[in-house]
Amino acid sequence: MADRSVLVTGSTGGLGAAVTAAFVEAGWRVVAAQRQQPTPTPRPDANAPVRLVADLTDARDAARAAEVAAGDPAAPLRAVVNLVGGYASTGLVHETPIEDFERMLTLNLRPTHLVTRAALPHLVAAGGGAVVCVAARAALAPFPGVAGYVTAKAAVLGFAAAVAVEYRNAGVRCNTVLPSVIDTPTNRDAMPDADQSRWVDPAEIASVIRFLASDESAPTSGAAVPVYGRA
Numbered sequence: 001m002a003d004r005s006v007l008v009t010g011s012t013g014g015l016g017a018a019v020t021a022a023f024v025e026a027g028w029r030v031v032a033a034q035r036q037q038p039t040p041t042p043r044p045d046a047n048a049p050v051r052l053v054a055d056l057t058d059a060r061d062a063a064r065a066a067e068v069a070a071g072d073p074a075a076p077l078r079a080v081v082n083l084v085g086g087y088a089s090t091g092l093v094h095e096t097p098i099e100d101f102e103r104m105l106t107l108n109l110r111p112t113h114l115v116t117r118a119a120l121p122h123l124v125a126a127g128g129g130a131v132v133c134v135a136a137r138a139a140l141a142p143f144p145g146v147a148g149y150v151t152a153k154a155a156v157l158g159f160a161a162a163v164a165v166e167y168r169n170a171g172v173r174c175n176t177v178l179p180s181v182i183d184t185p186t187n188r189d190a191m192p193d194a195d196q197s198r199w200v201d202p203a204e205i206a207s208v209i210r211f212l213a214s215d216e217s218a219p220t221s222g223a224a225v226p227v228y229g230r231a
Contacts, residue, residue: 002029002047004076006213007069009033009056009115010083011049014184015134018202019081020049022210028079031069033115056084057106062114070122077122078129079213084111085134085152089145096147104148109155116163120172128171130213133160137180137228157224164222173221175212179205180231200229 006023010016011032023030024047032049033056052068054061070077086107090096112133123129138146139153156176163174181187183199205227211217212225 002027002075004078005029005031005069005072006079006081007031007033007065007077007115007119008049008081008083009065009111010085011051012036013083014186015179015182015202015205016083018206019083019209022203022206023081023213024049026210026214029072029075031065033065056111056115059114059118062111063118065115066118066122069119070126076126077119078126080116080119080123080129080131081209081213082112082115082131082133082156084108084115087146087149090148091145093147101148101151104152105155108149108152109159112156113159116159116174120163120167123172124167124170129173130217131160131163131172131174132209132212133157133174133176135160135176135178135224137178137226139178140224160224161222168221173212173218175217175220175223175225177205177208177212177225177227180228183229198230200227200231204229 006028008020008030011020012034020030020032030049031052033052033054052065054065056062090100116131133156135156136153138150139157142150160174160176179200181199183201188196208227
């Protein structure tokens, strides 16, 4: 039986599936939040993730996800992995409608804030734990046409740093990973002519995230960890 739980958001995305699998393999009880209704499993596996349908831009759904993740007394909530996000190229700043700019904040920052806020009391009550957020290399090295995305990911970095400072005395750590281009089917379809051999594999990022959630990384908090691959 698993003795600790992790809440993974965005669990059905290209990175989310790899992260979910990594924690299941490591023996965690995994609560996997997703937007779509999960496909029924003909033969339920006792080690399979607990699938939860939730809109994590909604505060009530975020609170419900945290409660489910913390709902097994034998496996207290010890980690949260915030993967929900989105990317859009919207043009130069003066060309970008404010609605498109704010949409990037809604997709990338709001779920991270709401889920972390809802989970923190549970992590503190369990004696501490880890929060892992996902920003992007673009937050440190912007490129043209994506000001909303860059701003949102930079805000995730700032938010994670604030959580690390505010909750360190309660035993809660918060770190951020910064991917470059992740090798997912969506990115391959969007950039068929790119040198995809230089992209980072989702399983490689998942290993880093699992490490940051584990006791092995206990001295590490407030870090922004590059996971660029060769890109």
